[in-house]
Amino acid sequence: MEEKQWCRFVVQSVSLMICAIVICFLYSGGFLKNMEQKAQADQVTSQVNSQDTYFKTAVKSELQSARIVTGGAISARSSKYISIPKSLVTTGATLYISDDYINSKVILSIRGNTKQKISLDRLVRVNGEKEFCGNPKKSRYDFVKKIEIKSSRTSKGKYGIDISMTTKKLYEPVLYETEKAYYISFADPLKLYDRIIVVDAGHGGYDEGATARNKNYKEKNYNLLIVEELKRMLDATDIKVYYTRLDDRYISKADRVRLANKLNADMFISIHCNWTDSSSANGVETLFSVRENNNDKMSNVRFAKIMLNDICDVTKQKKRKVIKREGLYLLHHSDVPAIIIETGYLSNRSDFSYLKKSSGQRQMARGIYKGIFEVYDVQKK
Numbered sequence: 001m002e003e004k005q006w007c008r009f010v011v012q013s014v015s016l017m018i019c020a021i022v023i024c025f026l027y028s029g030g031f032l033k034n035m036e037q038k039a040q041a042d043q044v045t046s047q048v049n050s051q052d053t054y055f056k057t058a059v060k061s062e063l064q065s066a067r068i069v070t071g072g073a074i075s076a077r078s079s080k081y082i083s084i085p086k087s088l089v090t091t092g093a094t095l096y097i098s099d100d101y102i103n104s105k106v107i108l109s110i111r112g113n114t115k116q117k118i119s120l121d122r123l124v125r126v127n128g129e130k131e132f133c134g135n136p137k138k139s140r141y142d143f144v145k146k147i148e149i150k151s152s153r154t155s156k157g158k159y160g161i162d163i164s165m166t167t168k169k170l171y172e173p174v175l176y177e178t179e180k181a182y183y184i185s186f187a188d189p190l191k192l193y194d195r196i197i198v199v200d201a202g203h204g205g206y207d208e209g210a211t212a213r214n215k216n217y218k219e220k221n222y223n224l225l226i227v228e229e230l231k232r233m234l235d236a237t238d239i240k241v242y243y244t245r246l247d248d249r250y251i252s253k254a255d256r257v258r259l260a261n262k263l264n265a266d267m268f269i270s271i272h273c274n275w276t277d278s279s280s281a282n283g284v285e286t287l288f289s290v291r292e293n294n295n296d297k298m299s300n301v302r303f304a305k306i307m308l309n310d311i312c313d314v315t316k317q318k319k320r321k322v323i324k325r326e327g328l329y330l331l332h333h334s335d336v337p338a339i340i341i342e343t344g345y346l347s348n349r350s351d352f353s354y355l356k357k358s359s360g361q362r363q364m365a366r367g368i369y370k371g372i373f374e375v376y377d378v379q380k381k
């Protein structure tokens with residue numbers, strides 16, 4: 001063979017071999033199977049994407065049209081949220097959220113819905129790039145621990161639906177809407193607020209606390225009345241306050257202190273009235289534990305002293321003392337600066353007449369209010 005012919009023969013042979021190998025591979029199914037799987041996968045992905053795109057881009061693209069329904073500021077929205085398509089909610093239905101932060105539970109209530117049921121699968125939980133629906137998942141990205149939907153007939157053809165979501169951590173919920181859906185955003189309170197405190201009205205429910213000489217007067221009620229006065233004052237400030245209770249209900253001591261710890265609150269203030277067998281004992285006391293807290297600028301004893309001084313300065317009630325108490329559950333379990341304020345003795349005629357008057361309760365609240373701000377001020381120095 002000539003050199004030229006020899007070259008052509010070699011090229012043809014190699015080409016033939018390559019063709020044979022390729023054909024063998026295709027017929028063995030590997031390649032075709034892969035192609036098929038890829039095509040199927042593409043199809044699934046595009047199906048998922050069409051849904052994903054809606055939920056993921058909804059917030060961004062509809063940002064301008066988003067409207068707060070209830071629960072906070074539009075700026076408080078976070079990358080964690082749950083979406084409820086508007087197709088599930090009757091036009092004109094009322095929506096509101098209840099924030100049961102003691103139990104890290106947020107309840108969305110829909111009233112006047114003509115649809116009886118909302119399927120759990122239609123509610124999509126989004127955490128950044130991750131999405132979940134249906135029952136809570138074990139993934140650390142799924143921020144919901146438990147989700148329940150309850151429906152009840154409220155009138156002819158109308159239903160009330162409650163969607164309650166227990167979250168793994170404590171979040172600040174905001175309910176807002178866009179053209180296509182309602183959203184509940186779950187934001188970390190620590191990222192939203194510079195100053196957070198927990199105010200605790202002692203006792204509640206069947207735990208009535210101390211009673212005055214006349215058994216109709218119960219400590220739990222006075223604690224709450226003082227807290228209500230304090231709330232009116234604190235509502236006008238930029239301090240975010242979590243109240244352990246704002247009505248007459250029982251809350252365990254563990255739940256109260258857990259709230260303060262979960263929030264890493266700047267202060268935990270538990271408000272009480274005192275009682276003793278001796279009717280002559282009177283005055284204000286603050287109780288503290290020597291247990292170290294997580295704030296190196298505000299020891300519990302310092303906190304107790306500031307508060308006692310300010311309360312007595314404002315109220316002119318007798319400054320009794322700052323008392324070290326190690327056995328008390330709240331003080332013993334708090335990781336944050338914590339005190340118990342004994343605002344006066346219900347067993348004492350003079351203290352009792354002061355505490356049962358709304359002017360006395362208001363003054364007491366004003367003293368506590370002053371103490372709160374002084375605690376913040378001295379930490380700046």
Ligand SMILES: [Zn+2]
Pocket residue numbers: 202203209210219272273
């Ligand atoms: Zn008490």
